[in-house]
Amino acid sequence: MDLRNGVELRSLGNTPDEFRQDMLSNLYYRRGTTVESASAQDAYETLALTVRDRLAERRARTAAAQYESNPRWVYYLSAEYLLGPQLEQNLLYSGTSEAAHKALEACGFKPEEIAALDVEPGLGNGGLGRLAACLLDSLATLDIPAVGYGIRYDLGIFRQEFQDGRQIERPDDWAFQGDPWEFPAPDDVQTVGFYGHVDERDGRKVWQPGEVVLGEPSHLLVPGYGTTTVNIVRLWRARAHQASFDLTRFSAGQYAEAVQDAVRAENISKVLYPDDSTAAGRELRLKQQYFLVSCSLRDIVRRFRLRNSDWDAFGSKTAIQLNDTHPVLAIPELMRLLVDEEGLDWDHAWSLVRQTFNYTCHTLLPEALETWPVDMLGRLLPRHLEIIYLINAGLLEEVRSRFPGDIDRVRRMSLIQETPERLVRMANLAVTGTTMTNGVAELHTQLLTSTVLRDFHDLWPSRFANVTNGVSPRRFVRLASPGISALISSGLGHDRWLTDLSLLSGLEALTGDASFREQWREVKRSAKAALGLxxxxxxxxxxxxxxxxxxxxxxxxxxxxxxxxxxxxxxxxxxxxxxxxxxxxxxxxxxxxxxxxxxxxxxxxxxxxxxxxxxxxxxxxxxxxxxxxxxxxxxxxxxxxxxxxxxxxxxxxxxxxxxxxxxxxxxxxxxxxxxxxxxxxxxxxxxxxxxxxxxxxxxxxxxxxxxxxxxxxxxxxxxxxxxxxxxxxxxxxxxxxxxxxxxxxxxxxxxxxxxxxxxxxxxxxxxxxxxxxxxxxxRAGFFSSDRTVTDYLDRIWHATPVRVEG
Incomplete structure (x- = not known):
């Protein structure tokens, strides 16, 4: 495999013999054991590493092609990703399912028992995370250069148990035995500040944080189906600064006190959506959100600078999608980086910010449109609150100019809610600081623009669009329901529907076939029998x-x-x-x-x-x-x-x-x-x-x-x-x-x-x-996440594919 700078990598084979040989090599050299003494966990992790190697080879090709192309990148910022189990998907996408099963059986293992050891990453909870995972899948399948950014939660959201019928929350220690799909990068950390104060030096604002934590990245591979492209999702884990361990206290026997700063730092990425019913929990959530955007934006800027030096090109090379209000602090953070650290003037920086960001609103519930107390945000992120006030001043000037004398409208649209508690309205900030705001279904977008965000739609009607959600047919038909999938492919005579879901319409002609209907009933019945409930x-x-x-x-x-x-x-x-x-x-x-x-x-x-x-x-x-x-x-x-x-x-x-x-x-x-x-x-x-x-x-x-x-x-x-x-x-x-x-x-x-x-x-x-x-x-072909991503590309992102040679 020829990469840039004359580097060549050995291609990995996918025949059963080649796969088995590589699996044995990984068992010996990376797991440090033999077939005779290998446990089921050894077999699982060895299999995962062997599949991962093949995806990593494709990832190397993808990175080389994307570097040479210098395209517009899509960066997806989301508080959660519900990726699901990785093994079966990666076997399918790498084309190694049959070779892997034969290799396992040759080593004396049952493939279904090994697959059962695959633990899904605890990085998400509900529809928000499932959508994010599906969109990453489709971006790779459509050959779009993209990176997902999130947090690597140590304990996920929680593992649900029932005790006397009540929900009990237990820690979801999903990575207790490690995650063989993960590539840690501890040498590529980002520094994140909190608290402190703002100084002025030579006419420029300088934030002096009072607390510093480190963001340690790792990434998971996101392969496309039927293509060579492999993108990544980069995840940040909070780590304490080296100076956070107090050796003096430890030596004095004050062991808990010696590590309290480290514990406080690492709490940031401990769980998804920490309970915000207390002031401390709410502040931790705000810390978590800023931690995500601070680390991610610095990484995005680093990627931009690999091939570009002119800030005027930033907007044309970078499309950042804010998945709900959780990452909206990225707007003032990018302003801070451009103005305070890069020395751009305010208007130039604001123009770049508005070109770069887009916002997906996922709710109509007022309580889900996040707000943060001004006092809390100002204490935790003092420079960001200053920037939000400046953004608000520009917004309200535009509102007053467009709707003179409409005091109620000014009050409703302000980024600051004045009563009864002074709050920063994150949805208002999201719409103000982005190119486009989209709803996720036709009715939802209609209600957004006629109720919740009506004032903003009145001001900027061209900055709203609908992009109806979709799901990955690879994950939720091919993998979830192999029986239905096989019957669909048999009925249609092909499996091209996996990348063009509109082809499912061909099933309509089969509704008159009594034999096909009977097979369909039997597949559904078999699925119920397998569920056993x-x-x-x-x-x-x-x-x-x-x-x-x-x-x-x-x-x-x-x-x-x-x-x-x-x-x-x-x-x-x-x-x-x-x-x-x-x-x-x-x-x-x-x-x-x-x-x-x-x-x-x-x-x-x-x-x-x-x-x-x-x-x-x-x-x-x-x-x-x-x-x-x-x-x-x-x-x-x-x-x-x-x-x-x-x-x-x-x-x-x-x-x-x-x-x-x-x-x-x-x-x-x-x-x-x-x-x-x-x-x-x-x-x-x-x-x-x-x-x-x-x-x-x-x-x-x-x-x-x-x-x-x-x-x-x-x-x-x-x-x-x-x-x-x-x-x-x-x-x-x-x-x-x-x-x-x-x-x-x-x-x-x-x-x-x-x-x-x-x-x-x-x-x-x-x-x-x-x-x-x-x-x-x-008739459900419309609801593919491939179609959703295509809509985003046409209406919002305007990014183009980069084909990777196979």
Missing amino acids: GDPGALMDVMIKRFHEYKRQQLKLLHVITLYQRIKAGGYDGVPRTVLFGGKAAPAYQAAKNIIHLINAVAAAVNADPAAAGLLRVAFPANYNITLAEHIIPAADLSEQISMAGKEASGTGNMKLTLNGALTIGTLDGANIEIRDRVGADNFFLFGLDAPAALALRSGPYQPRDHYHADDELRAALDAIRSGAFGGVGHDVAASLLDRDEYLTLADYRSYVDAQAGVDAAWRDQDHWTTMSILNTA
Whole structure:
């Protein structure tokens, strides 16, 4: 392999013999053991290293081609990446699956047992991290020069366990035995400051931090599918400065005090989303966010300078995407680097910043649009607060010029919220300091520009765009559901759909083929049998997502209780169902944790009752993650997407389930609308208020108890909870629904239960259900993350591919 400067690397072979020889070499020379004494963990790590070597070879070619091209780079800044298990994906993308299996078997190991040792990186939690991972996959697949930036969390978010039905958070020590996919770079650290004060020297502001920590990088390889390109995600881990260990205190026996500065520094990258219910926790979150952007921007500047010296070229060579508000401190940080450290004048620097950054807003919830207390931010990052005030002055001058006399608009758009507590509004800063702001579904973008960010849209209408989310078909069909994947390829006669998902439309012609429909039913049944959480012949009714009141797991639970009460009363006329919940609640979100507790209490009652046997079962496996999702999604028959209309930004779980042939029951919320438009209204179970109706009801004197009194089944379900019928659990959930019902659960209950009766009717006609299932998959090609990235490239990033010779 010929690289620049005349360097050549030996190409690694992918035949079974070549792969086995390299694997044995790694076992001997890098693991220091032999086949005879190797443990399963030795075999796993040796296999990972052998696959990694092949991807590293492609990475070397990619880096050389990208260096020579000097392209515009896409840099993705995200607080989380939910990458999922790496082994099977990297085997697939490197084309070594068959060779690896043969090598393992020749050494006396079972491939499936070795694959089970692959621990997914604890770097993410929900849809935000899953989207980030899918976009990195697609960027590499489309040959776009890109780097993802994040934090290498030591303990992830948490490992969920249930104790007496309650969620218990345990540390997720995902890298306890090391991570064979990771390339540490401890010699390439960045220095990050906090606190201190700002001086002025020779007319220039100089920040003197009062505390310094180090950002130690490592990276994981991000290969593209069907291409040579391998990009990276670079992750930062907080390390104490060398001077942080107090030897004097240690010698005096004050061991805890001797390392307290080191512990404080390393807490920054200890866990994802530290609990912010205390002032200390909130400050740690702010530290974490600045740590990410400070390290990443210095690395981005370093990369720019490898081939460029003129700052005027920075905007044309650099596109930085801010994934939600968590990395928005990058805007004042880049201003500080350009003005204070590089000596650019303010207007020049601000022009470059605005050219460089773009912002994805992922929410419509006011509480999710981050704000930070002015006092806290000023104490932690004094120079950045000064810069934010200067940015705000320029913004308000423009607003007053465009809308003279509109004091209320000025107040709403200010980066500083003055009452009741002075806060910095990060979403306002994000829109102000970027080229484009995008929503993540058509309805979401419409609501962003007409409600949450309406003032900014009025000022800069051309700076808003929609880019509907997508998911990787390689991860969530090919890897998650090999049975469906193989059937799709067989039916279409090719596997090109893995990189052009629109080709799934060819499945429509097969809906009239009785043999194909039977094979489709058998694949779904086999997936349910493999999951092992219920009767494979029963309807698998799945609700897998982060726990939040607006997502309305409580509505699904009321339906379960209603079905159970019908069974107990002898009036059940529905089909056999397994209802499966999955998801975590934030540690400080007590209302969501109460819902989890009640679900487990209801599950215990239902599953122990002989009357419900064969008719209704409730499953709630703990610690929902990508590994578990890859077993659940192929098995799902019904996808629950039942959030209150106008609250879900997009969703990606809805797309994954649709691609795997699950039919959706849902509201007109987020990307549900686009899914329904594409799969057809006849293949989607619609219920509930739409967004305007929900807004109107919430704006009026909504009385949830009116629905309680008017609906016998609803009243019976809530009374069962209130009476303590489920182990005395759920009083808080019932009280919240009856007294507040912020997300209109009771208002949508009857429509939802009636729609579920339509699900039962459709399930009874298995042949027609199978046709609907196939059509859902066939018509879901739009929801590929490849299409999402193409939209970003066309509308926002304007980066071009760099082809890498194979």
